[in-house]
Amino acid sequence: MRYSRYFVHTLYEVPKEAETPSHILLLRGCFIYPAAAGVYSLLPLGHRVAEKIKNILRAELNAIDGIEVTLPVLNPAELWKATKRYYHIGQELWRIRDRRDREFVLAMTHEEIITDIAKKFLRSYRDLPVMLYQIQTKIRDEARPRAGLLRVREFFMKDGYSFHPDFEDLDAYYPRIYNAYLRIFARCGVTAVPIEADPGIMGGTGSHEFMLESPSGEDRFVVCSQCDYRANMEKATGLKPRRQDPPGTPPPMEKVPTPGIKTIAQLMDFFKISEEHFLKTVAYDADGELVLAVVRGDFNISPTKLANHLKAVRLDLAPEEALAEKRLHGGFLSPVGLEPGTVRVVVDSSVDDGTLYVAGGNQVDVHLKNVLCGRDFHAPEKVDIAEVRDGDTCTACGRGKLTIRKGIELGHTFKLGTKYTAPDAMDVTYLDADGENRPVIMGCYGIGVERLMASAVEQWHDEAGIIWPLTIAPFQIVITTLGKKTDVDQAAEELYRELTSRWEVLYDDRDESPGVKLKDADLLGIPIRVVVSQRGLKQGRLEVKVRRSGEVLFCSREELPALLEKIQADLMPEMDGLPFMPE
Template sequence: MRYTRAFIHTFYETPKEAETPSHIFLLRGSYIYPVAAGIYTLLPLGHRVAEKIKKILREEMDGIEGQEVTMPVVNPAELWKKTKRYYDIGPELFRFHDRKNREFVLAMTHEEVITDVAKQFIKSYRDMPVMLYQIQTKVRDEARPRGGLLRVREFTMKDGYSFHPDFEDLDRYYPRVYNAYLRIFARCGLEAIPIEADTGIMGGTGSHEFMLPSDYGEDRFVTCSHCSYRANTEKAVGEKKVPENLLNENPPPVEEVSTPGITTIAQLMDFFGISREGFLKTVAYEADGKLVIAAIRGDFDISETKLANRLKAVKLELASEETLREKGLYGGFLSPVGLKGKVTVIVDESATLPIPFIAGGNKPDVHLKNVLYGRDFQADDVADIAEVREGDTCLQCREGTLSIKRGIELGHTFKLGIKYTAEDTMDVQYLDSQGNMQRVVMGCYGIGVERLMAAVVERWHDDAGIIWPVTVAPYQVILIPIGQRDNVLNTAQACYEMLKNRFEVLWDDRNESPGVKFKDADLLGIPLRVVVSQRLLESNSVEIKVRKTGEIFECPVNELVARLESIIKELTPQLEGLPYMEEEQI
């Protein structure tokens, strides 16, 4: 492609709305164009990168016996009502009526449609296992689009769905997808970290996220310093060390203490002269409109995701003062004492030890001393609802400490189980080898194309611009003639004709200064730069620059193809050493 014919319009000022490196450089390099908040046009360069990523996705999905389909973005609302997600999902789901007043949604994911397809065609155990995937548009009314392509309202996703006769067959297939995902990210030049994850609105029995560590990531995950434990903070559990100095199985009876105007933990610590571990932190929530009291040891914070999952609540929010007053309760002075049977009480495991806690008095300006679990308060449920903390001891190995990192989610895999095939949802059954009706078991697997593109830029850039891995670069080589002398232009023409049949080449045939051409080449991030100049032609050579390393060297013109092939081979990401999952690791 000649630069003068290409739709490339670079600019050097940082767009005021762009904050992350990928957003800045994709805009500056004319890879993307903003249409509205969270909605982008992929310009020719961006489209080429996206198509490279899609090709990798197709190759890896086909390699695990996936079969490609295309499902509609417009879905009948009744399908989503069958699974109840029509009601469970909030304003993120676009809902509308057609001219005949029929209800529809714009799909943010396609479990409902693909499960409806499976119900029509999967009748026997002989029809499984089968995996169907697509690369299709998704729409989500994101409240706060940000980071360019990292969080958008319309995007392209590779989503795959596998169907199995039982959970054991899903367990056998799941590692194949897991390993294919590791290969996909490696081929895109990324070292993804697989972590245990929360299933969220997708549901199911288990899931993994594939994370790219990044300061600009919205997700947080933990890693162990000693073993292989990795988990999203919404799922992670650390050791809750016992404060031995506070244990007392036979403390004095509960005592009321007047605490006018003292409501914060810091104030209470000063007042009672005791550390955070000695307090019972109590928070009131409304879970799907029902009041819930959650209690935890004072040195921990409550994970609202864990709490919502434990309660199977779609909507969880802090209870209002009005709601508390209706129950005779007061914010800042809450405790679970005397509340079991009146409201739902859920207690973290950390608060069930024989520790005489300081707790709220459930009336203004009063706290309670010597509050003991089991004697003075009870729970409807005891569970882990604590946020993991930096430096917690790893529960898996009991030796390492947990570190919290930020990351970008590259992909997500789910063991859906029978969430969508159950009798009260889509009701998908098949006839087994014994002639009995059984429930179909599902898996689900997703990767966002544009987000993956942005993640590559987040990982591979410098102050000058993007550094594309050769596997996803819009062009592999940019050819730059310096000056307008006939012999330079003729040699550039000859090199272009020689290279274009072996590589993807962008020929910068503009009448611009070397500085402008070199600056654009670095900004665009094309892996290899070949320069033709009068000085170089005196030795019948050209100059090659490797964008990733900055290495520059001269090469005889007649050796150019071989040298470029050799460099591209060296730059191609290798797949050895990936943390593959074996079936017995599930």
């Protein structure tokens, strides 16, 4: 492809709205163009990268018996109502009506429509297992689209759905998709860390996220310093150090006036004790039920863990009106002295029986001293609802320390089980070999195409621009001419015709200065640059630069193909050492 005839219009100024490296460089390199907040056009260079990612996805999923389909973006609302997600998902789900006033949704994911297809066609055990996948547009009304392609409202996603006769068959298939994901990310040039994850709105019995560690990431996950334990913050557990009070008879609970003192920091200063001596109580509205969550003062409550324990679809901080109805007061909440059955109380496992705490007095400007769990209040629901902290001891090995890191979620795999096929959802069954009706078991697997593109840039860039992995680069080679001599142009033309038979080549034939051409080549991030100059022609050699390493090599015209083959082989991703799951 000739640069002068291609659609490339690079920018040298950093766009004001861009902050993350991928957002800045994809805009400057003319890979994407914003249509609205969180909505982007993929320009020719970006389209080429996306198509290469899609082809890698297809190759790996076809290799594990995936079958490609195309599902509609416009979904009948009754399918989503059958699974209750129409009601449970908030404003992220786009709900619309047609001219006949029939309700539809713009699909943010396709479990309902694919399950409806399964119900029609998967009738017998002979039809199972099967895995159907697609690469299709998704619509999600993100409240805060940000960081270019990392959080958008319209995007391509590869989502796959597997159907199985039982959980054993799903468990047997799951490592195949898990390992395919590792190969996909490796082939795209990104370093993916598989971690245990919370299924979230997808539901199911188990899931994994595949994370790229990055300062631009919005997700947080933990890793152990001594073992291979990895989990996102919504799932992670750590050992909670116990508090030991001196032996002896504990003193009675005591009311203490605390006018205007509400926060833990203020209370620590008032009582002259550290935060682990307090009970922190937060009120939530869980699907309309008032719940008090209690955690030791040196921990924070994980809303996801709490929601999972409560099996709540929606969990929000309780409004003051709900507290007032129960005669409770924000800032002075406590599990002490509540009338039985009036408020549900969930206590974190960090709260020790036999240990004295300071807690809210359930009265304005009052706190309670010497509060004892089991004596002054009871905890019938004592579970892990606390966030893991940086430096906590790993529960898996009992030795290592957990470190919290930021990351970008590249993909997610779920063991859905019967969440969508159960009788109270879409009621999908098959006849087994004995003629008995059995529920179909599902798995679900997603990867965002544009996010994967942006993540590659987050991992591979420098001050000059993008450094594309060879496998997803828009072009493999850029030919750059320096100088305006006829012999230089002629040599470049001949080289261009020769190389295009074996490689994807962008020929920079523009009438621009050497500085502009070289700067653009670095910005676009094409893996190999071949420079044709008058000085080089006089010396009988070509200059070859490897974008990733910055290495500059020289060779004759005859030696060039062999050198390019070697560089290409060196740049191909390694599969050895990936943390594959045993199949």
